[in-house]
Amino acid sequence: MQFEMPSLIPVLPELFLLTMTCVILVVDLFLKEEQRVISYGLVQISLLLSVCIVYLTSGAEAEVIFYGSVIRDPMGDVLKVAIYLISAGAFLYSKDYLLDRNLFKGEFYVLGLFAVLGMTVMVSANSFLTVYLGLELLALSLYALVAFDRDSKAGSEAAMKYFVLGALASGMLLYGISMIYGATGSIEFPQVAKAVAETGMDNMVLVFGLVFVVIGLAFKFGAVPLHMWVPDVYHGAPTAVTLFIGSTPKIAAFALAMRLLVDGLEPLHADWQGMLVILAVLSMALGNVIAIAQTNIKRMLAYSTISHVGFILLGILAGTSKGYTAAMFYSIVYAIMALGGFGIVLLLSRRGFEAENLDDYKGLHDRSPWFAAMMLLLMFSMAGVPPTVGFFAKMFVLEAVVSIDMTWLALVGVFFSIIGVYYYLRIVKLMYFDKPTDDTPLTAGLDTRIALSVNGLMMLALGMFPAAILSICAAAVGSV
Amino acid sequence: MFADWPILSLTIWLPIIGGALVLASGDKSANATRWTALIISVLTFIASLPLYSSFDPATADMQFVERAPWITLFNIEYYLGIDGISMPLIILTTFITVFVIIAAWEVIQYKPASYLAAFLIMEGVMVGVFASLDAMLFYVFWEAMLIPMFLIIGVWGGPNRVYATIKFFLYTFFGSVFMLVALIYMYFQSGSFDILMFHNLKLGLSEQILIFIAFLLAFAVKVPMWPVHTWLPDAHVEAPTGGSVILAAIMLKIGGYGFLRFSLPISPDASHQLDWLIISLSLIAVVYIGFVALVQQDMKKLIAYSSIAHMGFVTLGFFIVFTITANPNAETGAMLGVQGGMVQMVSHGFISAALFLCVGVLYDRVHSREISAYGGVVNTMPIFGGFMVFFAMANAGLPGTSGFVGEFMVILASFRADFWYAFLAATTLIIGAAYTLWMVKRVVFGEVANDNVAALQDISSRELLILGSLALAVLMLGLWPGPLVEVMDASIANLLKHIAVSKL
Numbered sequence: 001m002q003f004e005m006p007s008l009i010p011v012l013p014e015l016f017l018l019t020m021t022c023v024i025l026v027v028d029l030f031l032k033e034e035q036r037v038i039s040y041g042l043v044q045i046s047l048l049l050s051v052c053i054v055y056l057t058s059g060a061e062a063e064v065i066f067y068g069s070v071i072r073d074p075m076g077d078v079l080k081v082a083i084y085l086i087s088a089g090a091f092l093y094s095k096d097y098l099l100d101r102n103l104f105k106g107e108f109y110v111l112g113l114f115a116v117l118g119m120t121v122m123v124s125a126n127s128f129l130t131v132y133l134g135l136e137l138l139a140l141s142l143y144a145l146v147a148f149d150r151d152s153k154a155g156s157e158a159a160m161k162y163f164v165l166g167a168l169a170s171g172m173l174l175y176g177i178s179m180i181y182g183a184t185g186s187i188e189f190p191q192v193a194k195a196v197a198e199t200g201m202d203n204m205v206l207v208f209g210l211v212f213v214v215i216g217l218a219f220k221f222g223a224v225p226l227h228m229w230v231p232d233v234y235h236g237a238p239t240a241v242t243l244f245i246g247s248t249p250k251i252a253a254f255a256l257a258m259r260l261l262v263d264g265l266e267p268l269h270a271d272w273q274g275m276l277v278i279l280a281v282l283s284m285a286l287g288n289v290i291a292i293a294q295t296n297i298k299r300m301l302a303y304s305t306i307s308h309v310g311f312i313l314l315g316i317l318a319g320t321s322k323g324y325t326a327a328m329f330y331s332i333v334y335a336i337m338a339l340g341g342f343g344i345v346l347l348l349s350r351r352g353f354e355a356e357n358l359d360d361y362k363g364l365h366d367r368s369p370w371f372a373a374m375m376l377l378l379m380f381s382m383a384g385v386p387p388t389v390g391f392f393a394k395m396f397v398l399e400a401v402v403s404i405d406m407t408w409l410a411l412v413g414v415f416f417s418i419i420g421v422y423y424y425l426r427i428v429k430l431m432y433f434d435k436p437t438d439d440t441p442l443t444a445g446l447d448t449r450i451a452l453s454v455n456g457l458m459m460l461a462l463g464m465f466p467a468a469i470l471s472i473c474a475a476a477v478g479s480v
Numbered sequence: 481m482f483a484d485w486p487i488l489s490l491t492i493w494l495p496i497i498g499g500a501l502v503l504a505s506g507d508k509s510a511n512a513t514r515w516t517a518l519i520i521s522v523l524t525f526i527a528s529l530p531l532y533s534s535f536d537p538a539t540a541d542m543q544f545v546e547r548a549p550w551i552t553l554f555n556i557e558y559y560l561g562i563d564g565i566s567m568p569l570i571i572l573t574t575f576i577t578v579f580v581i582i583a584a585w586e587v588i589q590y591k592p593a594s595y596l597a598a599f600l601i602m603e604g605v606m607v608g609v610f611a612s613l614d615a616m617l618f619y620v621f622w623e624a625m626l627i628p629m630f631l632i633i634g635v636w637g638g639p640n641r642v643y644a645t646i647k648f649f650l651y652t653f654f655g656s657v658f659m660l661v662a663l664i665y666m667y668f669q670s671g672s673f674d675i676l677m678f679h680n681l682k683l684g685l686s687e688q689i690l691i692f693i694a695f696l697l698a699f700a701v702k703v704p705m706w707p708v709h710t711w712l713p714d715a716h717v718e719a720p721t722g723g724s725v726i727l728a729a730i731m732l733k734i735g736g737y738g739f740l741r742f743s744l745p746i747s748p749d750a751s752h753q754l755d756w757l758i759i760s761l762s763l764i765a766v767v768y769i770g771f772v773a774l775v776q777q778d779m780k781k782l783i784a785y786s787s788i789a790h791m792g793f794v795t796l797g798f799f800i801v802f803t804i805t806a807n808p809n810a811e812t813g814a815m816l817g818v819q820g821g822m823v824q825m826v827s828h829g830f831i832s833a834a835l836f837l838c839v840g841v842l843y844d845r846v847h848s849r850e851i852s853a854y855g856g857v858v859n860t861m862p863i864f865g866g867f868m869v870f871f872a873m874a875n876a877g878l879p880g881t882s883g884f885v886g887e888f889m890v891i892l893a894s895f896r897a898d899f900w901y902a903f904l905a906a907t908t909l910i911i912g913a914a915y916t917l918w919m920v921k922r923v924v925f926g927e928v929a930n931d932n933v934a935a936l937q938d939i940s941s942r943e944l945l946i947l948g949s950l951a952l953a954v955l956m957l958g959l960w961p962g963p964l965v966e967v968m969d970a971s972i973a974n975l976l977k978h979i980a981v982s983k984l
Contacts, residue, residue, distance in 0.1 A: 325553070365635075369594075380627060385653070386620040392551075395616070395660070399554065402664045410664065414657035421653050425630070425646055433634045433642050467551045474553050 010063050010072035013053045013080060014120055020046035021113040028106025036104050040095060043109045047088040047116070054080050064126055068188040071126035075328070075476040079123045079255050082332045083248045086339055087116045090247055092451050093343040094240030096444060100351040103149055103238065111148075112244060115141035119252035125259050128177040128187040135173070135220065138252060139166050142245055146237040158236025165229045169219030176212025179205050180265075189264035196267040210268055213260055214275045221253045221309045224282035234302035239349060239356075242298055243342035246305060247335040250312070254331035257316050258324065269319045276317035281412055283310030288420040296356050300423060301341055304382060307420055308334050314413060315397040321477055323400035328473040330393040333381075333462070337390060340378045340455040347371060347444050347452060361427055363436025371442065372431045374456025381459040383424040384417050389462035396470070488544050488560040488611045491528045491574065492604045495520060499600030507593045514585055517596035521578045524603065528574040531567055537967045540564070540974030542613060542676070550617070555672045559614040564971030565740050565822065566610040568964055569733055572829045573610070575953075576729045577603040579946045580722040583837055586942075587721065587844050588636065595636055598628040599722060606730055610737060615663045615673040619656070625731065626652055629723065637718040644711075644718035651711040655701035659742075662694035666746070679745040682983055688750035695743045696758075702735030705758075705795060706765045709788045716784035717849070721840030724780060728787050728832035733825045736794045740818070740975065744798065748979040751799065758799040763904045765792030770911035774918070778849050779839045782919055783832060786875060789908060790828045796905060797821030797890040803897035805980060813896030816889050818972045819965055824886025826964060827874075827957055831883055834871040834950040838864070841943055842923075846932045851922050855929025860936040865924045867939075867947040872920040874954050876913040882957035 008015065020042070028039045054077050062073035091112060098104040118137030125131040143166065147159035181187050183206040184195035196206065215226065222230040234242045261272050287307030294300035312334070315327025348355035348364075355361075365372040381390035394417065398410045444452075462469060498520035505513055536543060542561030550558045562570065580599050588595045605628070608621035626649055633645035667673050670681045683691065701708045712732075716724045744751050751758075766789050773785035798821045801814040841864060842857070843849055858865030874881035877888075887908065894901040928934050939947070957964060 322553075385627065386623040391620070391623070395664070396554070398661065399664050399667065402661070402668050407661065407665055410661045411658070414661055418650065418654050418657055422646070422650060425649060428630075429634065429642055429646065432631060433645075467553070470551060470553055 007065050009057055010065050011070060011124070012057050013050050014117060014124070016053055017046060017050050017113065017117050017120070020049075021110055021117065024106065024113065025110045028110070031106070036106065039106045039109055040091070040104075043091055043113060044088055046113070047084045047091075051081050051084045054084070068190075069127045069130045070124050072124055075258070076123045076255070078472055078476040079251055079328075079332075080120050082335065083116060083119050083123070083251055086248050086251070086335045087112065087244070089339050089343075089451060089455065090240075090244045092447060093243060093339070093346050096448060097238070097240045097346045097349060101149065101238070103240070108145070108148060108240075111141045111145050115145070115244070116248070119248060119255075122252050122259070123255040126189055126263070128180070128189075128192075128260075128264070131256065131259055132170075132174065132177065134252075135256065136170065138249065139170065142249070145241045145244065146233055148241060149238045152236075152238070154236040155238060158233045161236075162229050162233045165219070169216050169226065172212045172219070173216025176209045176214075176216060179209030179212065183209060189259065192264045193266055196265060206268070207271060210265060210271055211275070213265070214272055214279075217253070217257055217260060218279050220249075220256060221279075221313070222306055223279040223309050223313060224286045224306060227283065227286070227306050230306055231299045231302040234298045234305075235296060239298065239342060239345055239354065243339065243346065246301065246338040246342055250305070250309070250338070251331050251335050253309075254312060254316075254327060258328075261316065262324065273317045273319060276313045277406075277409065280310045280313035280317060281409070283307060283313065284413060284416040285310075288416045288423075291420070291423045294423070295358050297345060297358055297361070297427070298356055300358070301338070304420070304423070305338065307416065308382070310416075311394060311397050311413065314409065315400050318397075318400035318404050318406075320400060320403060322403065322474075323397070324477045325470070325474045326393075326396035326400045328477060329466075329470050330397055332469060332473070333389050333393045336455065336458060337378055337381050340374065340452065340459070341382065343448075343452050343455060344371060344375045344378065347442060347448060350440070350443065358427065358430060359437065361430040362434040362438075364431040366436050367439065368442050371452065371456075374452055375431060376428055377456045377459040379424040379427050381463070383421045385421070387463045388459045389466055390459070392463060392466040392470075485530070486546050487527060487530050488562065488607075489546055491524060491531070491570065492560075492608045492611065494527060494604070495524045495577070495600040495607075496604035498524075499597040499604070502593055502600060503597035505593060507591055510592050513593045513596060514581075517600060518578070518581050520600055521574075521581045521603065525574040525578050528571055528607070531562060532571055532967070535564075535567055535967055537564065538970060540970040545613075550614075554616075554667070556616045557614045557673070558617060559674065560611045560617075561613045562611055564968035565975070566737065567967060568822070568826050569730075569737055570607050570610045572733070572826055573603060573606050573730050576725065576829060576833050579833065579837070579950065580725050582942060582946055583725070583840060584722050587840070590636065595632070595720075595722070598632050599726065602628040602632075602726060606726075606734070609734055613675050615667070615675050615678065617673075618675065619660055619663060622734070623653070623656060625734075629727070629731070632723040633715055633719045636720040637723070639718075640714070641718040644714040648711045648715040651701050651708070655698040655708070658694040659698035662691045666691065675741065678742075679978065681746070683747065685749055685753070685984060688747035688983065689753065692743055692747040692750035692754060695738065695747070699735040699738040699743065700761070702738065703732055703791045703795060704735070704788060705761045705792070706769060706788070707761075709765070709769070712788060713781050713784040716787075716836075717778060717780045721836060721843070724784075724836040724840075725833045728783070728836060729829040732787060732791055733829060736791065736798070736821065736825050739795065739798050740822075744979050745975060747983075749982050749984055751979065752802045755799045755802045758795055759803075759901065762792040762796035762799070763901065765789055766796070766908050767904055767911070770908055770915065773915040774911065776915075777851055779842075779851055779919065779923065780836070780849050782851075782915060783835045783839065783875075786912065786915065787828065787832050789912065790824065790832075790875075793887055793890050793905065793908070794821040794824050794828075796901070797824065797886075797893060800894050800897040800901060801976060801979070803901075804893065805976075807896060813893050814976050815972060817893030817897075818976065819968065820886050820889025820893055822886075822968055822972070823882070823889060823957075823961055823964060827882035827886050827954070830950055830953045830957065831871055831874045831881075834867075834947060834954065835875060837943075837946055837950070838868045838871060841939060841947075845936055848932075851919060853930070854923040854933055856924075856926045857933055857936065858924045859928050860933060861938045863944065864939045864947075867951060868924050869920055870951055871947075871954070872916045874958070876916045877909055880955070880958050882954045882961070885958060885961045
């Protein structure tokens, strides 16, 4: 195989990140314990530079390279930038947490960067094989990250569970891919789509393959009934890792769905729409109802994730370009919300105290009015109350399902979001209406404080000007 | 001269931005914060006055229109404008807020900056609800209103405040999300969120009925109508005085306004089909809730129930129009009904605000809202006693006060619809008088009941200013409702003309 140099330009962001990850891995070996912050700095710089590279090398047209394996298109660029930036935010929030717990190791960042790399590979996949490679790179890094605190029993247990279930789901996905390959004779999305459109829908093998692919997808999303791992992993993992798992992988999962279902299996839309309806309704129902019963905020946010996934699926299943735009908007917004939500959890926690229980939020308004207000904005945004951006995210996906004459689905969605409001309000109630039980002042570096403030205020700013992100998403999806 | 100025935006954003500043300034110098908040609220009130003075009552078109694209992909606009229906309610909002700020002066010692900021922000948001002509903008303001109120009740409320505020939030949120789906549905039908476009949107009867029910869920909870009223007594009792005032005086009106702006013009045929439902619910509110008010031990609860009964009049006035127009020779009757409902809303805004402030005055001194904790207040607080009796009379609908005008117009109109409607509605004159005056008798008159009452100080000049201004407003509106009725004339006539034409 001979590469011509220019053909590598579209994958330059990934190449750069891969190089930097290896460099950091090596550099870290030569750093003393107290110099570890250098690797942290390198990580942030490489993420920011990756954003610049994506920006500089982006084009308006989709480019397919590596013999049809990889695609570089505007949607991928937007998602990549979101992944880089939100991951950078996640690493920023985690720093103090890791330092406090002697977990501030280079490996954390190397694994994290590999996960980011995996996500971006998924985002730019143009064939089933590339998707799978990206997915596994992401998943393996996450398994290791979950068990990063090796003395934590809960962490090891969660990692084990995640690994076994994840391997099972990957197996399902591969099995489905192999069936689709058998039915269509290709693993490249455009060829698969063409073959499916030609052979028609009544090919049993194809539909079976689709079912397995959707199962794999649902697992990665954490959609009911394949959600079992979500609460345990969120709960068991160190909060810094939960923050990471809870935010950007949702964007990657959205990309996965777009690549697999839309690029590859669009002609089967009628088939997968029905499956996604079931997944979406179950996720919204179960996520919202069970979240009420949680007393641990990480578990609560885990169930809340499940319900948000239901909403993202609503946008995808609509199958219209506005629906995809809405789902993309939702997943990016959700990643930002989750980042902020877990960021507050990290802010409150300190050595020997995880701030995991809902009661730990009592009287936050008295302890720190500013961060209580940020959490308030984040909670209302997750609940979907205007004028925060979470409302618009919900509104746009509801519009998408109404536009395909599934108004009943919109009604189901809003019904469960009413139930959802309750547990978000409970956090606000604890923060604002209860007296603090713990008067320890909040200690956080200036960087965390600024980032969290920006993150919280973004809920309001984007709520007032949702078009800022929405138009980017629309332009990106429109060009698919 | 003001017609081209962005007065509506100013009235919305001045208090919101001012509120944010007050919030940021914190509690370090509470007095400076109070003055800032007061100045902002007065400025907002002044800013809203041109809406009245430069208002053209001859036209039913939207005035002071501001229009800019907001979210182009979904055709959502920042589209503001007012007509004769929304204008009086906006002035009411800016007027009442000034008194809420003054009333909080000494009473609120816990985090006064946040308290005042919450009310200022809420003021802007409520004005936004009345001024929005884009359905999504309306919805954003409509829901945004809940957040400050949720905090006001929850942070500064009474002992059972958490229960009350969560109930309040969930109830109203429940009602409104179905409206959201209806709005999105209509967007999909019409391609825009323009409310005026919705008015002219052709809809089949079954669609209209579903849309009507979605709106009903939202507005009935807000008004509130029996049987979805149960959040109101809880919220009122637990809310701090200012919260109760805003709830009763303005938030309830938003429900009534919604019927006029959305339900009636968008789904006229469904409104016609289902008017029996609204009329029965309204009459139940008037009669049954009146009796419920009679047995209350708690003054705030009593006024809360009386609010529900009075709002029953509003919805009755709005929905008897179909029966009236079906009867021969009754063109003016329909007009009278809707006008009566509107006057009742404005008047109730003043009276309920005043009554809650009166209870607040007593509560600040004795820290009890129980009727039985008082007796013979007039002996120690003669001036206050006079005001309380006056507002109670107004609440009972005494001629000469604003309470009479609205009730009388609605009763008069309901006679043209059906004798029994009028008969049942008119019972309020007796029941209303009974529960209000009986409360006054037990609280204000009689011998001095206990040491607490004996130690009462009469109202301060600050309280005198508040109650005096409201009394003046009640009296003026009662003696000379002309200016208020005039400004809404054209808009209501246009609305009635619009709903008389079937969309089918």
